Amino acid sequence: MRVRCIELVAAAGLLALTANAGRAQTAEMTFFVTSAGSGKGADLGGLAGADAICQRLAQAAGAGARTWRAYLSTQAADGAAAVNARDRIGAGPWRNAKGTVIASSVADLHGAAASLTKQTALTEKGEVVNGRGDTPNQHDILTGSQADGTAFGPGEDRTCGNYTRSGSEGAVMLGHHDRSGLDDTPPSKSWNMSHLSRGGCSQDALRSTGGAGLLYCFAAN
Structure with missing residues (x-):
């Protein structure tokens, strides 16, 4: 019985160490x-709402x-200047929940050195996000950005009204x-400029092309 108790205590200690290491x-x-996204399609409550998520x-x-x-860009509108996603996420390096480095710098993130794949683009819980071939496919991530991380010019909507629309009007990259x-x-x-949403900015529109209104999040400090 004494040996069994020692084994149980040792096992509990190992579990605690593992949990602490994970944290x-x-x-x-x-x-x-x-x-998860906002649940309202591309309506995130603007940049502030997206950051809050x-x-x-x-x-x-x-x-x-x-x-x-x-990681979102906005288009110039109503007297407000455009915002580039690449300018608001800090300098790097960036690591996922498992400690894998995604990119060491802004330049690497937007170049061939980026290590952003299905296996490394994990959630905050360290889980893999469904991709092409999975059910449901959720590989479409909202960015509203060009490939170099900069904003689109004013005019045709590429950000669902700077992330305030959830209906049939507009589109988001x-x-x-x-x-x-x-x-x-x-x-x-x-990873950041594949195609526009189709059929608007609603949750159903995002879901129809393989998305769920998910975002990339980066620590700026």
Whole structure:
């Protein structure tokens, strides 16, 4: 009986050490794909609302001490200047919930050195996000950005009204977190500029092309 008790205590200690190690690793996380969106399609409540989603999910995962920013660009409108996604996410490096480095710098993130794939673009919980071939496919991630992380010019909507629309009007640029699409062209393999949403900005419109209104979140500090 005494030996059994010692074994149980040792097992409990090992589990505690493993849990503590997991929490420590999550605290070092500086990048994730959201496990959920706003539930209102591309209406995120603007940039502030999108950042709040990132911050809330990071907080729940134990990484709330950092300042989190959604990887989103906005278009110039109503006298407000455009915002580039690449300018609001800090300098890097960025690590996922498992400690894997996604990119060491803004330049690397937007170049061939980026290590952003289905296996590394994990949620704040360290989980893999469904991609092409999975049911449901959720590889379309909202970015509203060009391939270099800059904003689109004013005019045709590429951001669902700067993330305030959830109806049949407008469109938003999407990226494929799994770097996989209908063919082998660069857009199909782009993590931040694959194609526009079709049929508007609603949750159903995003779902129809393989999305769920998810975001990329980066720690800016």
